[in-house]
Amino acid sequence: MTLGQKIRARREEMNLSQADLGKRIGISQVSIDKIESGKTLKSKYLPEVLSILGMPLDLISATVGRGAAPAQSTVSAVDLxxxxxxxxxxxxxxxxxxxxxxLGDWEEPEEFLDTRDPRFPHARHLGFEVEGDSMNALKPRPIQDGDRLSALAYEDIADRFPLRxxxxVVVQRTRHGGHEREWSVKQLEIYEDRMEFHPRSTNPRHKPIIIKRDSLADDGVTVEIIAIVRRLVAEFNL
Structure with missing residues (x-):
């Protein structure tokens, strides 16, 4: 099955028309049809098509590596x-x-491919595997158990990227003098006197983290943003 055929199958599985998919990206139905038919897999929108459909971006390099047909084998990092x-x-x-x-006992981390953000060419790209249901009610697209997130290290972009x-975001909480840590995904809400990091969940046990500005309270727990999430990268059997 060609990459274009996989894209078509996944789109139909999600009950999206070519026009629907095109609207989400800002391109025409004709452009989507050309991608699916293999006529224009050089499209710069291909990574975004795969991302919206929840398909891994390494399908692009895999298509090239297998020696695909000429219309597909011209895909390059410059084009995409x-x-x-x-x-x-x-x-x-x-x-x-x-x-x-x-943490030192973990095996060599897995990798996936994503496009470099041209606004922050030197920022580190970080991936996270989501466990649990703390963001399963996020709209318009929930983050589910088992999803992967592609993010940018916040400390690398903080001086050029104001929070909104x-x-x-991925939030880190540490306690016991930094000997224990928790990473979690939250949605940010900013107020004049505080910042709130909210779960979006159907599970009521998940509570927001509230950080008041200029607060002198010290409960031994530190909270910081470590990454800004760019996109969700789900894995499917293709």
Whole structure:
């Protein structure tokens, strides 16, 4: 099955018309048809098509590597935007603190491909595996258990990228003098006197993290944003 055929099958599985998919990206139905028919797999919109459909971006390089037909084998990083490997930094699971000493036992992290953000060419790309149901009611697209997130390291872009309401972020909480940490995915709400990191969940046990500005309270827990989520990268059997 060609990449275009896989795209068509996945689109139909999601009950999207070619016009529907095109509207989400800002291109025409004809452009989607050309991608699916294999006439224009050089399209710079191909990574976005795959991302919206929840298909791994490494399908692009896999298509080239297998020696595809001429119409497909001309796909390059220049045409699509530079593809970069994104290492899985770890799992994001609300409510689970991990001992820092245990982190050294992890195996070599997995990788997937994503496009480099041209606004921040030197920022580190981080991947996260989501566990649990703390964002399963996020709209318009929930983040489910098992999803992968592609993100940018916040400290690399903080001076050029102001925080805004509604951003999806990865939050780190540490306790016991930094010996334990929790990573979780939250939606940011900004107020004059505080910042709130909200779960979007059907499970009532998940609670927001509220950080008041200029607060002198110290409960031994530190909270910081470590990554800004760019996109959700789901995996499907193709």
């Amino acid at each position: 935007g530079e593809l970069v490997p994104v290492k899985i930094a770890g799992k994001a699971k609300a409510g689970e603190f991990i001992s820092i000493e245990d 309401d509604g951003m999806i």
